[in-house]
Amino acid sequence: MRFKSRQQNSQVPEVNLVPMMDVLMSVLTFFIILSMSLTGQRILNVNLPGIGQGESQVEAVQPLEVGLNNQGEILLNNQVISKTQLAREIQSYLAQNPEGVVTLKADRTLPYRQVSQLLVEMRDVGGANVSLAIERN
Incomplete structure (x- = not known):
């Protein structure tokens, strides 16, 4: 009889996944925004040539x-x-x-x-x- 009463009193711990998913989505959103802002950065003191600049211009060859x-x-x-x-x-x-x-x-x-x-x-x-x-x- 003692054994039965012991089983009834023991409880399986519950894991609530909703707060964990909220945290994961917040972290994911942070990294997406961070990566989008870093892709458009320019390198300091580097001026890239434009299309019309430079000594050699490639002419489009008609097929x-x-x-x-x-x-x-x-x-x-x-x-x-x-x-x-x-x-x-x-x-x-x-x-x-x-x-x-x-x-x-x-x-x-x-x-x-x-x-x-x-x-x-x-x-x-x-x-x-x-x-x-x-x-x-």
Whole structure:
């Protein structure tokens, strides 16, 4: 009988999590505000150059845009050209603009295989400077 009375008197301690969560949220808020205020600080005695300053200015190179219409014709400057003419144009463009980009704009109704084949042929000539243009909807 003593054993039963002992169990009834013993209580499991309760942990109230609400005050602990309040403290944690306050600390988290403090660190978020502190990190946001520190990111915009400037370094003393350092003046960064502006866009128009400096001796070397990088000019934006116009990409060479190649078209592939729905009949499968290759277009450059709105004129139909052959694959060999395209290869020569890409080589001369990249010789003048080593950092230039050659972009293929293909009609969306064309089979992917046909577009992919021309893109591979262009990459054989232009390397990593060749890309495929897409349109956002």
